[in-house]
Amino acid sequence: MSEQHRQIHLAAHFPGVNQQTVWSDPAAGSQIEFESFRRFAEIAERGLMDYLFLAEGLRLRERNGQIHDLDVVGRPNTVSVLSALAAVTKHIGLVGTLTTTYNEPADLARQLRSLDVLSRGRAGWNVVTTTNAFTGANFRKGDHLPHAERYTRAQEMISALEQIWATEQGHTTRLDSRYFDATVPQTLPASPQGRPVLVQAGASGEGRDIAARNVEVVFSMYGSFDDGQQFRSDLDERLEHFGRGRDDLKILPAITLAIGDTPDEAEERAQEICRAQVSDANAIYFMELVWGRDLSDHDPNGALPAFDPVEPTTANGRVPREGDLAARIRQANEWRAEAEAKGLTLRDIAVREYGRPSLVGTPEQIADEMIERVDGRASDGFTLVGHLVPDGLSEFVDRVVPLLQERGAYRTEYPQNATLRDLLGVTAAQPVELEGPVRA
Numbered sequence: 001m002s003e004q005h006r007q008i009h010l011a012a013h014f015p016g017v018n019q020q021t022v023w024s025d026p027a028a029g030s031q032i033e034f035e036s037f038r039r040f041a042e043i044a045e046r047g048l049m050d051y052l053f054l055a056e057g058l059r060l061r062e063r064n065g066q067i068h069d070l071d072v073v074g075r076p077n078t079v080s081v082l083s084a085l086a087a088v089t090k091h092i093g094l095v096g097t098l099t100t101t102y103n104e105p106a107d108l109a110r111q112l113r114s115l116d117v118l119s120r121g122r123a124g125w126n127v128v129t130t131t132n133a134f135t136g137a138n139f140r141k142g143d144h145l146p147h148a149e150r151y152t153r154a155q156e157m158i159s160a161l162e163q164i165w166a167t168e169q170g171h172t173t174r175l176d177s178r179y180f181d182a183t184v185p186q187t188l189p190a191s192p193q194g195r196p197v198l199v200q201a202g203a204s205g206e207g208r209d210i211a212a213r214n215v216e217v218v219f220s221m222y223g224s225f226d227d228g229q230q231f232r233s234d235l236d237e238r239l240e241h242f243g244r245g246r247d248d249l250k251i252l253p254a255i256t257l258a259i260g261d262t263p264d265e266a267e268e269r270a271q272e273i274c275r276a277q278v279s280d281a282n283a284i285y286f287m288e289l290v291w292g293r294d295l296s297d298h299d300p301n302g303a304l305p306a307f308d309p310v311e312p313t314t315a316n317g318r319v320p321r322e323g324d325l326a327a328r329i330r331q332a333n334e335w336r337a338e339a340e341a342k343g344l345t346l347r348d349i350a351v352r353e354y355g356r357p358s359l360v361g362t363p364e365q366i367a368d369e370m371i372e373r374v375d376g377r378a379s380d381g382f383t384l385v386g387h388l389v390p391d392g393l394s395e396f397v398d399r400v401v402p403l404l405q406e407r408g409a410y411r412t413e414y415p416q417n418a419t420l421r422d423l424l425g426v427t428a429a430q431p432v433e434l435e436g437p438v439r440a
């Protein structure tokens with residue numbers, strides 16, 4: 001008799017423009033052409049995954065007032081890509097990230113319901129509030145709401161969308177809250193899953209409350225066993241507070257992989273991937289986030305800056321590395337001492353700090369580790385982020401998925417006509433009522 005394991009849920013993250021994806025690799029495809037998305041979806045669906053996931057960036061990254069062209073830049077609109085994918089996939093869920101800060105309810109509700117109807121109940125919405133202040137410049141408001149206000153608006157947006165989605169076709173919804181004052185007609189029927197699955201990404205207390213109150217899946221960065229367990233128990237308390245059960249919410253942290261035939265080979269692969277991810281230019285960029293200023297006059301293969309970090313002077317489209325100035329100065333001093341003692345360059349430190357892939361090992365080791373984390377409730381599965389687009393997850397699908405299946409921890413086929421909510425095995429949360437307007 002094989003041991004009983006909890007079922008693992010998997011999502012495939014089509015990386016946006018970030019340092020995880022190695023676009024310079026000859027095997028990398030386009031981040032724009034539909035063929036990349038189609039192939040990526042085909043691999044994820046071959047791996048029987050719950051959903052394919054797209055992040056959102058509404059501007060091109062900038063650095064010192066210039067477009068940050070270290071990587072490829074730009075990506076097509078999320079809902080357009082997912083709608084096109086609905087036509088070439090059959091089972092897999094299609095989850096798009098869309099911001100609550102820079103959208104209006106009628107438009108967002110209609111886009112997401114359209115995707116849900118076109119895909120016959122396979123749509124999901126990753127609720128984000130957008131960190132990057134400069135995104136505000138795209139919009140009439142031109143400014144960014146403070147963090148707490150963004151979450152007030154997010155809750156109102158979720159409630160508004162739920163109200164609109166619960167309204168029958170041909171009827172209207174009246175929205176009257178702090179941020180919204182609109183009368184919205186329901187132009188479409190419901191999909192087989194009623195409304196899109198809600199996913200959330202945002203780690204503060206407010207973000208976690210939004211998740212515990214409203215959503216069915218959290219996309220987190222807490223990939224290690226201990227961090228995952230801590231995050232889970234924090235969310236469990238919040239779920240209880242909002243009258244929901246632990247199984248009403250799945251947590252799928254981001255995971256990166258290096259697979260090898262032997263542990264040594266996997267380790268070598270991990271090193272190779274890290275060095276490809278942290279190119280010379282990316283090493284400088286990474287250190288600029290710590291030092292808070294332009295370091296383009298520094299040699300990535302030379303010493304770390306001799307001066308201390310400062311308060312950031314340029315808005316480069318990225319929030320500076322976490323930690324206050326004193327902590328960043330301490331960090332810089334530690335790295336400098338270590339670099340001198342061991343003869344390490346700026347890039348050596350960046351490669352190491354940027355972080356090795358989260359799971360490094362043979363297919364057996366990776367399958368064991370995943371099962372252990374899910375059985376130990378450190379997560380309910382994983383959002384897989386490959387370092388290559390579009391084929392980066394094929395080795396995982398071909399070599400690790402069969403082992404998860406053999407061990408009874410993963411589905412062996414898609415259920416017939418399953419919606420995304422069916423695949424995840426979750427029920428929708430009770431909608432939160434919109435609070436009345438707080439207009440003076």
Ligand SMILES: Cc1cc2nc3c(=O)[nH]c(=O)nc-3n(C[C@H](O)[C@H](O)[C@H](O)COP(=O)(O)O)c2cc1C
Nearest residue numbers: 055056097128129130131201202203204207219220
């Ligand atoms: C794992 C993760 C993924 C995120 N993905 C996006 C994204 O694709 N687009 C976006 O505009 N914001 C994204 N965000 C930003 C969040 O929505 C939020 O604005 C930010 O994390 C600040 O909120 P917090 O303090 O609650 O974390 C992401 C955040 C996290 C933690």
